[in-house]
Amino acid sequence: MDFLHSAGFASHVQTLMDQYHVPGLAVAIVQNGSVSSTGFGNASLSPLEPCTADTVFDIASSSKSFTAGSVAMLIDDNENFPEVQYESTMSSLLPDDFVMSDTEYTRNVTLADVVSHRSGLPSHDFSYMSIRAAHPDDARSITRNLRNLPVAAPIRSKYMYCNMMFTVLSYLVEVKSRLSFSDFLEKHIFKPLNMQSTALQRSGARAKGVADRIAMGYFWDEDNSTYVDCPMPESPEAQGAGSIFTSANDFIKWVQALMDHKGTPINSKMYEGLVELRSFEDPNGKDAAPFKYTSPAFYTAGMDVYYYKGYVVVSHDGHDNGYGSRFFFLPDMKFGGVIVGNSDGANDMSPFLAQYMIQQFLEGNASSLDALNQNPAEAAAQSEMEQKFDHMRATSTPQETPLPTYVGNYSNPGYHEMNVQVKDGKLFIDATDRSMGFTLTFEHVANQTEYIAHISDWQEGGDDPVKARFVFEGKEVVKMGLDLEEDLDDLIWFVKETK
Secondary structure, eight states: OGGGGSHHHHHHHHHHHHHHTOSEEEEEEEETTEEEEEEEEEEEETTEEEOOTTOEEEOGGGGHHHHHHHHHHHHHOTTTOTTOOTTSBHHHHSTTTOOOSSHHHHHHOBHHHHHTTOSSOOOOGGGSBOTTSSSOOOHHHHHHGGGGSOOOSOTTSOOOOOHHHHHHHHHHHHHHHSSOHHHHHIIIIITTTTOTTOEEHHHHHHHTTOGGGBOOOEEEETTTTEEEEOOOOOOGGGBTTBOEEEEHHHHHHHHHHHHHOSSSSOOHHHHHHHSOOOEESOTTOTTOOSSTTBOOOEEOSSSEEEEETTEEEEEEEEEETTEEEEEEEETTTTEEEEEEESBHHHHHHHHHHHHHHHHHHHHSOOSOOOOOSSOHHHHHHHHHHHHHHHHHHHTOOOOOSOGGGTOEEEEETTTEEEEEEEETTEEEEEETTBTTOEEEEEEEEETTTEEEEEEEETTTEEEEEEEEEEEEETTEEEEEEEOOOTTSSSOEEEEEOOO
């Protein structure tokens, strides 16, 4: 436990924070019920505020463990919810709402499939709408929109991370418990664990009186070598998948409750269901962990399990614009930790810091991790992608069809509307009303129909190229296809509205 406050640990953390551009970071560890915590850097840069273990962060997808834990509580309560079991079909639990685009999936997708990302539904992250939209999504509308979204693999055949399915789980909790998801979490997890600085959504943190302790989120502007504020709005469409605000000192209480599973609020039977190995995340080994002696990972229920030198490690990470997090624990050793920070870089650095902490605990000496900064397979995939688009550009032809020909509203039942306009002499879409907001700028490639669409995040910018295509009937554009879901073989097609 002493290593957390050592000069060597502080030096290692600062090196990682500098490398990954993290303004503030908080860390907590628990060993056999004894907790230690500390903070590094700044929760705010203007005004300058130090980061402590009581600073509050958005933990993003690390929230999924709370959602899975909530579902486990329903499953454990046979008196009130006997119908809720891991092998129950989702359509039997939510008969009016859980309808997928294929009848087979509607009939057969189970609760276990949803908690382990094996339902056959890919992420479709660009399909749901934020509070910035004219018609924002919530947990119920996310669930009811499943019928409009194509599946990408047979049920239980492939692990595909899907945020919206955890929002569906939060809706299930609401329907069965007759409580809002926020109230359920407060009643069954936050209050029993005395997590007074933890809440669902920023508004929940304000209601608890901890708004002044929420860290400002940042992203690193590489071009200007500076941090840029990245305030995150309310995200009701993301509940269950993310949006829990907590501190390192509070978060570690949940990790300890999972690890100990003594009954408040997680008992042994719930724990066994939560850590059952259900999905093999990377069967081809393309995304292998960049550490020696580490096994491939399995997905359980809102958590990952892997093995390090024979020790079981349970974990999950989270990232959103301006924030990053990770928790982990070694159940056999009764040792666990949490890492929370106020930039995307906190998520990027978290596996290295978590591994350092695990090695330090197990071996007492973690001067070297033998870690790679980037997975070679990932780098190769990026290079292949760049080559593909370079090849498309090599055979490009001039844009000749007048750009106003393409302008108009395009719609897709699952992805809603996209408005194509002309901006700075190029076709352009403003999709910042999405939960994961973005813009698209089109680069013509060939035949007045083939394009490269450059996706730029609504806050952090960047350039993520995808294929785009327009279809003509005669001289009129009738539909547009966008490669917004990598697990699908086809594009997402939007039909142009007629005047």
